[in-house]
Amino acid sequence: MSMTPPPGWYPDPHAPHLQRWWDGTAWTEHRHAPEAPAAPPPGGGGRARTVALTATGVVLVAAIVTGAVVLGGGSGGGTETRTAPTTTPAHTPGAPEPAPEASTSEPSADDPAVVEDQLNGVTFPLLDGWERPQHVAQDDVVMTTDGTYDCPGGVGLCRHGMVFSRTVTENDEKSPEALAKADISEAADEAYDRDSLGRELHGGMTSHQVVKSGPVAVAGRAGYLVRWRVKTAKGPGGYVQSLVFPSSVGTEAPVLVRYVFDAGEDGPPLADMDRLTKGIRPFGDADTGGGVGSSIGPTD
Structure with a gap:
């Protein structure tokens, strides 16, 4: 079963120094530097941002489970399907948003090559x-x-x-x-x-x-x-x-x-x-x- 992440800002798969807007189904052309304030792009709406924020806990749990499966070598039959963007947020209690750090240009946990x-x-x-x-x-x-x-x-x-x-x-x-x-x-x-x-x-x-x-x-x-x-x-x-x-x-x-x-x-x-x-x-x-x-x- 696959799970599609909610709309929100995630690391750009091909420019890890930037964040890019995921509209829930596909990447848009909206990007910004991680340290710059990021508002939802036109058409994203406040609702999309609210959904992304309320889903932070789900994304965190998914990221932890994903990491556990990768470190375990994907054994056990593997019926779970990964979708993107996936992140491993660095969360500070009380912060309004997580600060995603993972990107597609980084090596996997078990194989740096x-x-x-x-x-x-x-x-x-x-x-x-x-x-x-x-x-x-x-x-x-x-x-x-x-x-x-x-x-x-x-x-x-x-x-x-x-x-x-x-x-x-x-x-x-x-x-x-x-x-x-x-x-x-x-x-x-x-x-x-x-x-x-x-x-x-x-x-x-x-x-x-x-x-x-x-x-x-x-x-x-x-x-x-x-x-x-x-x-x-x-x-x-x-x-x-x-x-x-x-x-x-x-x-x-x-x-x-x-x-x-x-x-x-x-x-x-x-x-x-x-x-x-x-x-x-x-x-x-x-x-x-x-x-x-x-x-x-x-x-x-």
């Missing part, structure tokens, strides 16, 4: 050469390679590798294959053609080639991936992959994971795409890798 995506109910392995996002402007970033460099196009700063995770909510399509095939072109354009500001960071994309596609088991569920080799006017180009699989929390809305790897000797090993995909686990269940679709493998 894991990045948690609580909203989508999964964890990612933090491989060598990768780090949790720091000073990253894009939304939904799970991890990046260390450091930045001057983009080949002569404008902006680039990173050799980035991984994004988001929930697909803008359409009614549920097929991982259809969603992955529909997303790959947009993913390649945003990574290597023009960014959100219209800049050609790599001089523009000149061509692409499909190098891998097919079904794959992700966190015990049947997903689908499409991978392109992208060539650019400047620089070595890179590899872009769109991976889609059903979420294990909430309404089981599809989860979209994008991989952006620069090609060339400075880019991360291409094998890291497969290692990251294979290492995705349901939140709080680091030993689960099989289940539905466990015998499925990607095809070239």
